[in-house]
Amino acid sequence: MNTNTLFGVQIPTAIEFGVGAAAKVGERARQHGIRNAFLVTDRGLAQSAAVQSALETLAAAGVATTLYSDVKADPTSEAIQRAAQAYRAPRPTAW
Template identity: 35%
Template sequence: MTTLTANWSYPTRILFGPGRIAELPAACAEAGIRRPLLVTDRGLAGLPITAGVLDLMEKAGLGRALFAEVDPNPTDANLEAGIRAYREGGHDGVIAFGGGSGLDLGKLVAFQQGQTRPVWDFEDIGDWWTRAEADRIAPIVAVPTTAGTGSEVGRAGVVTNSARIPRR
């Protein structure tokens, strides 16, 4: 007989159900976010669901900041642009909105905007995660719009290193 043994570390609180998006301002307040940057992909950016979230944010006094330069497989260029938008907008947190790409890039912007090392210094190798300056990670609220990647519950994000993409 085989015994399965595992350790899980996902202390993520999840709010689920119809209409729960109305609780987004409260979730931001709980996370200490007063001026969020909404990060989503290009496909969602112009849809009514995103306009509704922006309206909700604005009505709650959270502003109306949107960053949607997110490719289907986010790249380091997307990350750099997102960090620039975050800093230039004076944001204090991120709302990651969408499928895996938007959620991953939102998490990476929240993480990387305060770090002094390049993102590649935090790859999932050994204990490289200990290099992060944890107190400089911005708060984040993740809102999945698909049932696919589960990115909203994990701490990792996927980004493509453009320098490693073979040229054709």
């Protein structure tokens, strides 16, 4: 299996994954008229090259982005409430 292939799925939401997919997120956001995004990840992935690439391409596309990295497995109801509050604050047009 070739792991360097970029794949796509549309059901009806388009999903792209694979090597280099994060570098396309800004272009896709711009195509959909997104101006304010809410990017959810965990603290470990927040520093990854993929997340940094996504943030850079979103910024280059003129998309203001809030990074929420306080995600943990099996979240408590309080953690979910904190995430919901963080989501509402910047009023994103995409998540």
